[in-house]
Amino acid sequence: MAAIEAENLRRTYKQTSGFLRRRTKTIEAVRGIDFAVDEGELFGLLGPNGAGKTTTIKMLVTLLIPTSGTARVLGSDVVDDARTVRRKIGYVFGGDRGAYERLSGLDNLRYFSELYGVPPKVQKQRIPELLELVGLTGRERERVEGYSRGMRQRLHIARGLLHDPPVIVLDEPTIGLDPVGARELRHTIAELARAGKTVLLTTHYMYEADALCDRIAVIAKGEIVATGTPAHLKSAVADRTVIEIEAYGAPEDAIRRLRDAPGVTSVAVEDREHAQLLLVQAPQGSVLTQQLLGHLDGVRVGRVTAREPTLEDAYVSLVTEN
Amino acid sequence: MRIARLLAVCWWFQLKQMTKAGLFVFTSIIEPLIFATLAYYLFKAGHRPGTLLYAALSAGLMGIWTSTLFGSGGAINFQRWQGVLEPLVASPPPYALILFPQTLAAASIGLYSLASTLVWGRVIFGIPLHFVHPVAFAISIVVTIVSLGVLGLVMGASFILYREANALSNMLEFPIWIVTGVIVPLSLLPGWIHPLSWILAPTWGYRAIHNAALGGNPWPGIGIALGLAAVYFVIGQAVVVAFERRARERATLSLV
Ligand SMILES: Nc1ncnc2c1ncn2[C@@H]1O[C@H](COP(=O)(O)OP(=O)(O)O)[C@@H](O)[C@H]1O
Ligand SMILES: [Mg+2]
Numbered sequence: 355m356a357a358i359e360a361e362n363l364r365r366t367y368k369q370t371s372g373f374l375r376r377r378t379k380t381i382e383a384v385r386g387i388d389f390a391v392d393e394g395e396l397f398g399l400l401g402p403n404g405a406g407k408t409t410t411i412k413m414l415v416t417l418l419i420p421t422s423g424t425a426r427v428l429g430s431d432v433v434d435d436a437r438t439v440r441r442k443i444g445y446v447f448g449g450d451r452g453a454y455e456r457l458s459g460l461d462n463l464r465y466f467s468e469l470y471g472v473p474p475k476v477q478k479q480r481i482p483e484l485l486e487l488v489g490l491t492g493r494e495r496e497r498v499e500g501y502s503r504g505m506r507q508r509l510h511i512a513r514g515l516l517h518d519p520p521v522i523v524l525d526e527p528t529i530g531l532d533p534v535g536a537r538e539l540r541h542t543i544a545e546l547a548r549a550g551k552t553v554l555l556t557t558h559y560m561y562e563a564d565a566l567c568d569r570i571a572v573i574a575k576g577e578i579v580a581t582g583t584p585a586h587l588k589s590a591v592a593d594r595t596v597i598e599i600e601a602y603g604a605p606e607d608a609i610r611r612l613r614d615a616p617g618v619t620s621v622a623v624e625d626r627e628h629a630q631l632l633l634v635q636a637p638q639g640s641v642l643t644q645q646l647l648g649h650l651d652g653v654r655v656g657r658v659t660a661r662e663p664t665l666e667d668a669y670v671s672l673v674t675e676n
Numbered sequence: 677m678r679i680a681r682l683l684a685v686c687w688w689f690q691l692k693q694m695t696k697a698g699l700f701v702f703t704s705i706i707e708p709l710i711f712a713t714l715a716y717y718l719f720k721a722g723h724r725p726g727t728l729l730y731a732a733l734s735a736g737l738m739g740i741w742t743s744t745l746f747g748s749g750g751a752i753n754f755q756r757w758q759g760v761l762e763p764l765v766a767s768p769p770p771y772a773l774i775l776f777p778q779t780l781a782a783a784s785i786g787l788y789s790l791a792s793t794l795v796w797g798r799v800i801f802g803i804p805l806h807f808v809h810p811v812a813f814a815i816s817i818v819v820t821i822v823s824l825g826v827l828g829l830v831m832g833a834s835f836i837l838y839r840e841a842n843a844l845s846n847m848l849e850f851p852i853w854i855v856t857g858v859i860v861p862l863s864l865l866p867g868w869i870h871p872l873s874w875i876l877a878p879t880w881g882y883r884a885i886h887n888a889a890l891g892g893n894p895w896p897g898i899g900i901a902l903g904l905a906a907v908y909f910v911i912g913q914a915v916v917v918a919f920e921r922r923a924r925e926r927a928t929l930s931l932v
Contacts, residue, residue: 367927415766419924440768451759456696461689468685469767469774471678513763 355429357521357552358391358414362423365409383409385576386423391554396547398567399556402673406576407556411525415445427521444519448526450506453498459509460494463516470517484512487542504535521552528562540566560669574673584665591635591663591671594619597643599632600656611649617641622670629656635663635671682769686777694747694785708739708789709796716801732797733889737858737882739789740824742849747782748828749845751775752836762929765920772829772916779828783821813888819898820881823905827877829912833919856882877904
């Protein structure tokens with residue numbers, strides 16, 4: 355049995371705007387996705403902002419009712435059997451809100467232990483262990499309002515683990531952490547997986563998914579565009595070349611021309627301090643750099659280099675080509 | 677047993693976190709003292725010394741209602757602002773069992789007002805604190821707090837579920853004081869208000885408190901207040917279930 359299964363999972367949001375003439379707009383946040391996470395697997399849901407990651411997670415942890423489709427956690431349906439799902443899943447969400455500000459971290463953990471029915475004896479042992487795990491030992495009696503963003507984030511993680519759940523879901527857990535804190539957290543997540551937990555993680559950092567996950571599902575605009583091991587995803591772009599062009603003030607239509615050029619599979623634009631970096635992907639030997647530059651007629655161009663594709667390029671092409 | 681422990685611990689936790697709010701001192705201690713002082717002079721002007729304790733008690737009961745109303749009516753929105761509504765709903769107990777300790781704590785905070793008005797009355801105005809049935813007095817206070825906490829549960833969920841009800845919440849302070857008989861005895865109110873008073877559990881709790889303190893039989897009031905509280909709990913739990921379902925459908929558990 356898979357630990358997490360989603361079948362044709364869909365979710366829309368209704369948004370009303372306008373004061374006198376009210377208009378209702380339907381936002382298709384998740385458009386019918388399928389995926390399965392095996393028991394003990396560390397699975398990544400990778401996608402840019404607004405791709406539908408949080409929406410998917412919230413359906414799994416029973417906070418949102420799917421518009422259609424089904425999802426199960428260890429065999430329990432997230433709508434019909436929400437209470438069972440709530441007991442089996444630990445939910446850690448990104449961001450710095452979500453604790454009682456006026457109380458100490460310790461009080462927050464005690465309160466949630468009670469909600470999760472953790473017996474007092476077990477609490478006595480587990481809370482210090484978790485504080486140690488997330489590096490909050492010694493700060494637990496301070497009020498949460500004085501905690502830094504990273505400390506709050508780590509408090510959320512401790513809270514998500516209070517009832518020792520078999521399935522752990524983390525929504526962008528490293529967001530807002532400094533690089534050292536983020537690396538420590540990734541280490542903790544890897545430890546959890548090693549201890550036999552099933553972990554579902556969302557992130558918009560490709561390298562994070564690459565470093566941690568057994569398998570990755572890439573989600574873009576509410577749809578899963580690829581699923582597989584990091585190596586498998588990379589192989590999809592193995593026969594390509596990436597040409598990096600430094601450009602100064604390339605207008606929209608020049609980039610569009612580049613995108614439509616014969617042989618070009620994708621163009622991503624990264625804004626740098628004074629320049630743009632155009633990342634052009636094309637099958638090996640299919641285009642000449644000179645031809646590409648021809649499409650940028652009139653745009654000042656800096657350094658141009660060609661290189662082998664990385665997993666990041668695989669991700670970029672998956673997210674932009676679909 | 678599990679549920680009793682859950683309710684007790686959560687109540688204590690909520691009480692702790694509410695007393696750490698700055699505004700709490702004003703609404704639950706200072707405001708009732710102002711009422712108590714006003715009431716004292718009003719009653720004294722009426723030359724009925726036996727009713728001074730009645731005045732002090734009433735001022736305290738007004739404070740209990742105020743803290744219940746504002747603590748419960750805003751309970752869910754408070755959780756939403758703190759960002760804890762999602763983790764609370766995502767935890768295993770039915771949400772009503774999580775919300776109830778919070779509204780009960782809001783009502784319990786009102787005990788500070790009752791205690792402070794009684795002490796104020798004793799110290800400043802020399803009102804003798806002599807209660808006819810001390811044990812029944814304590815029990816009727818506990819029952820009143822519970823019945824208010826349950827009423828708070830109904831309000832807490834309704835104010836969110838029905839926006840019209842929320843508009844009402846700020847106007848409910850004064851009318852309920854009147855209808856439940858804290859300001860003037862029910863017998864002085866027009867007859868058409870009586871049925872409304874009778875279906876409000878606090879009316880009976882207050883009656884029991886007054887009887888236990890000043891003389892009279894407190895037990896019928898205690899019994900009816902408890903019975904009504906049980907009925908409210910069933911209603912409150914149904915409203916909470918409806919709230920939770922709708923919030924999960926409309927994505928309104930978080931602010932974003
Ligand atoms: N409560 C909401 N109401 C309306 N639209 C929403 C709501 N939550 C998310 N969305 C929209 O749904 C889409 C997916 O959002 P989300 O699941 O948060 O993406 P991600 O977590 O991948 O960044 C976005 O377009 C977002 O603006
Ligand atoms: Mg998100």
